[in-house]
Amino acid sequence: xxxFEAERRFAESRVARLAxxxxxxxxxxxxxxxxxxxxxxxxxxxxxxxxxxALRRLANIRANPNVSVLADRYDEDWQRLWWVRADGxxxxxxxxxxxxxxxxxxxxxxxxxxxxxxxxPAVLISVDRWxxxxxxPGALR
Amino acid sequence: xxxFEAERRFAESRVARLAxxxxxxxxxxxxxxxxxxxxxxxxxxxxxxxxxxALRRLANIRANPNVSVLADRYDEDWQRLWWVRADGxxxxxxxxxxxxxxxxxxxxxxxxxxxxxxxxPAVLISVDRWxxxxxxPGALR
Numbered sequence: 167x168x169x170f171e172a173e174r175r176f177a178e179s180r181v182a183r184l185a186x187x188x189x190x191x192x193x194x195x196x197x198x199x200x201x202x203x204x205x206x207x208x209x210x211x212x213x214x215x216x217x218x219x220a221l222r223r224l225a226n227i228r229a230n231p232n233v234s235v236l237a238d239r240y241d242e243d244w245q246r247l248w249w250v251r252a253d254g255x256x257x258x259x260x261x262x263x264x265x266x267x268x269x270x271x272x273x274x275x276x277x278x279x280x281x282x283x284x285x286x287p288a289v290l291i292s293v294d295r296w297x298x299x300x301x302x303p304g305a306l307r
Numbered sequence: 308x309x310x311f312e313a314e315r316r317f318a319e320s321r322v323a324r325l326a327x328x329x330x331x332x333x334x335x336x337x338x339x340x341x342x343x344x345x346x347x348x349x350x351x352x353x354x355x356x357x358x359x360x361a362l363r364r365l366a367n368i369r370a371n372p373n374v375s376v377l378a379d380r381y382d383e384d385w386q387r388l389w390w391v392r393a394d395g396x397x398x399x400x401x402x403x404x405x406x407x408x409x410x411x412x413x414x415x416x417x418x419x420x421x422x423x424x425x426x427x428p429a430v431l432i433s434v435d436r437w438x439x440x441x442x443x444p445g446a447l448r
Contacts, residue, residue, distance in 0.1 A: 180381055180383070181379070181381040183324045183336060183377055183379070185326040185334035185335070185336045185375070186334060187328070187332060187333075187334055190373070191328060191371055191373055192328075192373045192375065192394065193326035193327060193328055193334045193335075193373065193374065193375045194326070194334075194375060195324060195326045195336075195375040195376070195377040195392055196377070196390065196392075197377065197379040197381070197388075197390050214385060214388065214442060215440075215442060216440075230332055232331070232332055232333045232334065233334065234326070234333065234334045234335060234336040235336070236324055236336040236337070236338065238322070238324070238338040240321055240322040240338070242321070242419075244355060244419055247338075247355065249337065249338050251336055251337075253333065278383070278385050299356075299357075301355060301356060
């Protein structure tokens with residue numbers, strides 16, 4: 167897997183996991199739906215029911231913008247395992263054209279957003295480093 | 308979803324994602340194969356090819372034992388989404404009976420380990436807090 171292939175697999179993944187830094191030096195983890203647009207990772211707080219309106223992931227990013235995002239593939243044939251990780255810096259956009267572009271990218275990837283567009287803040291992650299691993303380096307799948 | 312159901316779904320998941328705290332106040336993320344045994348989460352460094360022998364995840368745990376582990380289900384029907392998160396404290400076991408029990412629990416869950424038992428250190432995570440979310444609170448699947 168080369169960088170081009172790693173970024174392709176990441177961008178095509180339907181779900182990723184976002185790690186932020188929480189209170190008390192604790193990592194915090196949630197799954198996200200996301201899109202890669204203009205080299206950055208975008209996700210938008212949406213209408214999926216949440217445990218609370220004051221999202222920990224946003225509070226954490228405000229306190230420390232360092233984030234890690236992971237996409238992976240599990241298969242019972244462990245020769246088919248792979249993962250791709252993006253380490254980067256997150257910025258929260260409450261509005262404006264960049265938020266609009268993030269919503270458009272998300273909606274293009276997920277038809278689910280057509281019916282119920284996400285209304286919350288967007289988060290744009292500029293990727294400082296891509297890392298990847300594949301059990302079968304030569305295979306494309 | 309109640310706590311019992313959340314822990315069941317977590318334990319039955321075939322893969323989870325582990326977040327540790329890396330250098331420079333950065334979160335670090337990798338997927339893990341794992342087993343829940345005696346109320347703790349166990350994983351063992353195994354023979355799957357690694358990018359390096361000096362695993363960042365172990366160095367991170369030695370510096371800060373706070374970890375977060377997430378299992379989730381993605382589905383294009385967003386009514387079927389759920390996740391379960393375990394926040395806890397990790398300990399590294401280079402040997403001894405607790406490491407042996409972790410290997411046994413992993414091997415019972417993953418037949419893949421029967422052919423190639425994991426030979427590295429075990430990590431036992433005692434869970435301080437379970438959190439969970441389900442798009443459809445009433446549904447079991």
